[in-house]
Amino acid sequence: MVTQMSKKDQQQQQESTNSKSFWLEPTHWAHIKWPDRSIYNIYDFPSCEIDIDFNQPELSQATLTTITEQVEQECSVGAYFNIKGTGEGVVWTEWTQSQGDLTFKVKGRQHLISQDKVLVPVRVTRVANMKEFFNYACTENRMRQALDYMREQKVSIEATNANIFLRWLTEDIIKEEKDVMNASGIDVRSISSSIHNRAHPWFIKSVIHHRQVHRRKQNSSCK
Template identity: 50%
Template structure:
């Protein structure tokens, strides 16, 4: 399987972008444009298609089947997976068809929302749906074990940029993939956001990032689409022009964060004054729910 990599926090992306000083000091660090999409708080799922091997379904950490499932994703999607791919993807997306015919794996990643995970968010109790948020193409002829455990932190951005063995197609190549009759949507069916981050003046963008996250918290855009009021979850920001989708981070708000911090920077545990304070910081209700959901995956 090809698991979805862990999404970084903002401070990790800052480190990635600024780890090496610019060769021309007067030029400074880059100014990058990021696209923000709503992160839905349910469970990560994917369908992986490969010409010689067929297809399989997976959770974040393992291959699943209707008999060994995760939140009924395989049971729901397995009967639809073949028709979905050939009629809704290959037929209308020549880039994916080209790579598929060459033997590459086409991995469709999304959030499987079964309506029963976190009862304090807007999408709670909505009908089950699969919301696609990213697609990955991997050359199966070289995708040995080293790709089966790939993570964003396991290789540098420079190495990724040079690699043609695996990449994230830009949204304009897949954002129209949907099958609403079977509750399959694209995250781009819902409101998105844009921000330009100047890595020389990070304070200018941090406030805007927090503002957008708080707006999503007040009313989840996906919930609003389905006329369901309630709070939202995180926002995931992805840069496409330079990093080809590899540079991504999420911004949380405390009410649905698994920790109790509104800061975009990392929390220094050593600065917490007591064990009780650390427990209060780390062991939120949503952290406990997240842990239980991970056991199911």
């Protein structure tokens, strides 16, 4: 006999599951790996530790920048597999107090998706107006990320899918730049049309470029 759970029962079950969930200290799972199945442990690769005083984050700014620049020059994970190439950045996780809940990422300059003047800003960026905000937030790197998302989701790069591109881009800007928007007095409801005006022409150019590349590949395969 199949019985249906009420929403209340489902909620109680979920709460019970959550109450039993916990994070393991990294040292407790450092041995878990299965290289034969291409499953590796993060501790197989070089890692760094740093003490950050969040009351004076500027004291750690230079160290975080140096480490990020080193990774961007050569990805340590790639080097492990004898592959040379740039790294995107470094993900930092705090364990002592937050048990892994506090994380942040520092990206190298080649991979920045916003126009910060420094790699590791310690104060919330403020912009003067909407135009300055979009120069800061709606960057080419971020739009490329939207294209990457479409490829990951097996969505073709076609003009008919512009809404998917614009939706991801808008949601990402709101999620990642909410602190900048709040500090600068920019209303979330007012940005959609501005994103469309800036990003839609860029997307159409990308569609045209994608078609040209596809045609060249087809022509070369026919020879």
